[in-house]
Each structure stands twice: as C-alpha cells, then as structure tokens.
Amino acid sequence: MADVFQLLAEPSRRHLLEALREGEQSVNDLVVRTRMTQPSVSKQLRILRDSGMVSLRPVGRQHLYSIQGRSLREASEWLSYYEQFWQEGLDRMDEALQRPPRARTRRKA
Amino acid sequence: MADVFQLLAEPSRRHLLEALREGEQSVNDLVVRTRMTQPSVSKQLRILRDSGMVSLRPVGRQHLYSIQGRSLREASEWLSYYEQFWQEGLDRMDEALQRPPRARTRRKA
DNA sequence: GCCACACATACCTAAATGGATATATGTCTG
DNA sequence: CAGACATATATCCATTTAGGTATGTGTGGC
Numbered sequence: 001m002a003d004v005f006q007l008l009a010e011p012s013r014r015h016l017l018e019a020l021r022e023g024e025q026s027v028n029d030l031v032v033r034t035r036m037t038q039p040s041v042s043k044q045l046r047i048l049r050d051s052g053m054v055s056l057r058p059v060g061r062q063h064l065y066s067i068q069g070r071s072l073r074e075a076s077e078w079l080s081y082y083e084q085f086w087q088e089g090l091d092r093m094d095e096a097l098q099r100p101p102r103a104r105t106r107r108k109a
Numbered sequence: 110m111a112d113v114f115q116l117l118a119e120p121s122r123r124h125l126l127e128a129l130r131e132g133e134q135s136v137n138d139l140v141v142r143t144r145m146t147q148p149s150v151s152k153q154l155r156i157l158r159d160s161g162m163v164s165l166r167p168v169g170r171q172h173l174y175s176i177q178g179r180s181l182r183e184a185s186e187w188l189s190y191y192e193q194f195w196q197e198g199l200d201r202m203d204e205a206l207q208r209p210p211r212a213r214t215r216r217k218a
Numbered sequence: 219g220c221c222a223c224a225c226a227t228a229c230c231t232a233a234a235t236g237g238a239t240a241t242a243t244g245t246c247t248g
Numbered sequence: 249c250a251g252a253c254a255t256a257t258a259t260c261c262a263t264t265t266a267g268g269t270a271t272g273t274g275t276g277g278c
Contacts, residue, residue, distance in 0.1 A: 009118035010236075014187075021190060027255055040237060042256055061245040061254045069195030076188040076195075078123075079181055081130060086178025086185075119266075136225055149267055151226055170224045170275045 004075040007051055012036060013044050017067060020054065024066040113184040116160055121145060122153050126176060129163065133175040 007013055012034070019025060019033045027045065031038050045065055048054045053071045057064045116122055121143070128134060128142045136154065140147050154174055157163045162180045166173045 003118065003120075005114055005117040005123070008114040009112065011112070012236075014114070017191070037238070038255070039239080039257080043236080046256080063255060067191065067194045069191055069193075069197065072188060072191045073195035076185065076192070079185040079188065082126070082176065082178055082181045083185070084178075085176045086182035088178065121266080146268070147225070148227080148269080152267080155226075167275095172225065 004051075004053075004071050005078075007048065007053060007071075008075065010044070012040065013048060016041065016044055016048065017053070020065060020067045024057070024064045026062040026064055028062075030065070113160070113162075113180050114187075116157065116162060116180070117184065119153070121149065122157060125150070125153055125157065126162070129174060129176045133166070133173045135171045135173055137171075139174070 008017075015034045015036075016030055019030055025033075027038065027041055030036075030041050030045070034041065036044075045054060045056075049056055049065075051071060052068055054065045055068045057066070117126075124143045124145075125139055128139055134142075136147065136150055139145075139154070140150050143150065145153075154163060154165075158165060158174075160180060161177055163174050164177045166175070
C-alpha cells in the first residue's frame with residue numbers, strides 16, 4: 001500500500017480532493033476554491049498524481065484534474081477491518097436501540 | 110480535533126493498530142509483535158491515546174491497550190464520500206448518483 | 219525496604235516536507 | 249512572433265516528528 005494515509009494526512013491535499021468531489025476542475029479553479037497559492041496547488045496535485053490519486057486531462061492551456069478512486073479504496077478497505085470496533089461502541093451506547101442508526105455525531109471532515 | 114489521517118499516516122502506528130485488531134494487548138506484547146523499541150511503542154501509544162484512538166486499562170504493572178473505534182469511524186466516513194469514484198467503472202451508475210453518505214449501513218460483524 | 223519488572227517520559231538529532239517566492243515551460247490570440 | 253495566460257518546477261526555509269538513549273515513575277514479590 002503506497003502510503004495512501006500519508007497523502008491524506010495533509011489537510012491541503014484533502015481540501016483539493018474535497019473540491020474535486022464536485023467534478024473535474026482546472027488548477028485555477030482549485031486555487032480559488034482552496035485559497036492556496038498556485039504553486040502549492042500544483043505541487044500537491046503533482047504528488048497526488050504521482051500516487052495515482054488524481055488524473056490529468058489537458059485541454060488547451062488548462063489542466064483538468066479529477067479523482068481516481070483506486071487508492072482511496074485501499075484506504076477504505078484498510079479501515080473496514082476496524083468497523084467492528086466502532087460498531088461495538090455504538091452497540092454498547094445504544095444498547096436497547098434496535099432502530100437503524102440515527103445520525104449521531106454527524107460531522108464533516 | 111486531532112487529525113485522524115495524520116495519525117494513520119505513520120506506519121508504526123498502523124502496525125500497532127493492526128496488532129490490536131486481535132484484541133487487548135500489553136505494551137510488551139506490542140513491542141514483540143511490532144519489533145519496535147519499547148519507548149517507541151509507548152510514545153506512539155501515547156499519541157494514539159491522546160487522540161482517543163486507543164484506550165488503556167491498567168492491570169497490575171501492565172498496561173493493556175485496545176482500539177477505540179470512534180476516530181477511525183470519522184476517517185471511514187470521510188472516505189465514504191468517495192465511494193462513487195471507485196465504483197465508477199465497475200458498473201454503470203444510475204443517474205441517481207450517490208449522495209452524501211448517511212451513517213454507514215450496519216454490517217454483520 | 220529493596221530489587222526486578224513494566225511502562226512512561228525527557229532529551230537530542232536527523233530526515234521529511236509544506237509553503238513561499240522566483241522562474242521556467244507551454245499554449246493561445248492577434 | 250509578441251505577449252498574456254495557465255500551469256509547472258526550482259530553491260530556500262521553517263516546522264514537525266520519528267526514533268534512539270537515558271532516566272523517571274509505579275507496581276509486585278520477597
């Protein structure tokens with residue numbers, strides 16, 4: 001597993017991925033949305049691209065980036081081994097509740 | 110809020126969590142399993158504990174650690190927003206695109 | 219009380235890296 | 249082709265931090 005978590009550890013890179021959730025975007029789009037400087041965006045995109053987490057489609061003088069899910073899937077699979085640990089916790093807390101889980105502490109990353 | 114992904118970025122901490130998947134373990138157990146030095150194990154456990162990712166139960170002169178799933182759940186939820194990106198290509202998605210994930214559906218343990 | 223055991227912390231050093239500024243590469247328009 | 253525009257890279261710097269060694273704290277047995 002080419003350190004997926006290391007990539008996700010950086011808030012700036014997560015911000016980029018969050019912006020890219022809304023679809024393919026140019027570098028400048030990402031600069032505006034994330035309020036990072038352009039070189040920083042390019043630098044982090046380069047890292048994300050080298051690791052296969054985003055892909056690049058050149059259109060004219062723009063570079064359109066989009067998410068490539070494969071690496072993220074690996075991270076998700078690693079985490080899936082731990083589902084029991086937070087479900088145990090919920091079960092204990094909910095105890096008698098057989099209802100499907102209501103949104104408890106919903107929060108965004 | 111401590112950065113979950115930052116915690117998971119460190120291989121040594123992931124190794125500890127992987128070892129703890131098999132259940133509560135003493136520090137020395139973890140030293141043996143991970144082949145780290147004892148101070149390193151203690152140091153990383155301290156970090157994991159401060160962030161609520163593991164919990165400590167003292168028994169005699171031993172400290173038994175176990176996984177606390179809440180933080181990991183947050184990471185998993187963040188990733189769940191990207192499921193659509195690795196599901197693309199596996200099969201055609203309906204126009205009903207995956208919307209913001211609700212609490213992950215309960216899985217058989 | 220003393221000593222061995224189990225673990226935690228203090229301190230230091232070396233390596234990694236994010237962000238900023240400056241500059242280079244590449245592409246479009248006229 | 250010049251010049252604007254879009255993005256990439258180069259370089260420097262400051263911060264973070266993992267890991268090692270030495271030592272501190274706490275517990276149990278005799």
